[in-house]
Amino acid sequence: MGKMAMTLITVLFLSVVTAFNDMKFDYQIIEGKARYLENIETNLEKNIVKIHTPAHNDVMESYQIQDFIQGKQLICLPSINQCRLRDIDRDSAIDSGKVTESFIHSWNKGDNTITSESSVVVTELYYPDFNDVLDDNSLGKALNEFYQHFKYPLYREWKVPKDAEVYNMTHSPQRLVKRDAGVLNHDCNGQAIKTVYGIDSGTHCNHYIMCDSLTRNGRVILDDNCGNIHITSPLVYQCVCCHWVTAIDDEDCACVKKNV
Known part of the structure; x- marks a missing residue:
């Protein structure tokens, strides 16, 4: 009987810990005329x-x-039937502890709305490598379990170099849609070609709340200096173009891009 009681206490204790670690937040987001709920779930353990x-x-x-233990981020985009894996961008990412603390602090003040007008916009530029199709066996446990809900083709993403040339794609004609990189049906008048990156229509984004922390009597607490962060990631593709290009079109460029 004693062992059964101890087992029951242990199960209840683990349930409490699990309930504490799994926390869900729904935030009302206002972006221009759009109003929607963003769902955030964190697990501290x-x-x-x-x-x-x-x-x-x-x-x-x-x-x-975002798996901060592995340092990896996986995003799935149903409208283009793709999942993409990359290293977490430490310049803009916030770990689960900080996210949870900030959201709880915000909720305790009765604030569960984020507006784009009051947010600091952070733009992340990453491009997919469609020649690097990943096997889900290469994912860690948390990422793999998440991925099983989608099972779209999984590609690796790479950060656009800071010194790269980045241009808007004026349109997306079929000539830009190629399976292999570097295939440019243009001799560029015998002049050099260059690798550039094209920003296409479409993007994905998310919002965070970040609160500053301070130390009082040896304890770290959050103050009321909280700000909103709007992370936006436009669709970016790697392209080869004639050296004179300043906007990507179908005449002087070829980009690695997948059809939906």
Whole structure:
């Protein structure tokens, strides 16, 4: 009987810990004329953050998980049937502890709305490598479990170099849609070609609340200096172009891009 009681106490204790670690937040987001709910889920023990952002304005629906133990981020985009894996961008990412503390602090003040007008916009530029199709066996446990809900083709993403040339794609004609990189049906008048990056229509995004912390009597607490961060990631593709190009079109460029 004593062992049964001890087992029951242990189960209840683990349930409480699990309930504490798995926390879900729904925030009302206002972006221009769009109003929607963003769903955030955090787990302190696993150090992961999950975010679901519905489609709005020109932004695609996205499902995202950040695993801070592995240092990896996986995002799935149903509208283009793709999942993409990359290293977490430490310049803009916030770990699960900080996210949870900031959201709880905000909720305790009765604030569960984020407006784009009051947000600091952070733009992340990453491009997919469609020649690097990943096997889900290469994912860690948390990422793999998340990925099983989608099972779209999984590609690796790379950060656009800071010194790269980045241009808007004026349109997306069929000539830009190629399976292999570097195939340019243009001799560029015998002159050199260059690798550039094209920003296409469509993007995905998410919002965070970040509160400053301070130390009082040896304890770290959050103050009321909280700010909103709007992370936006436009669709970027790697292209080869004639050296004179300043906007990507179908005459002087070829980009690695997948059809939906």
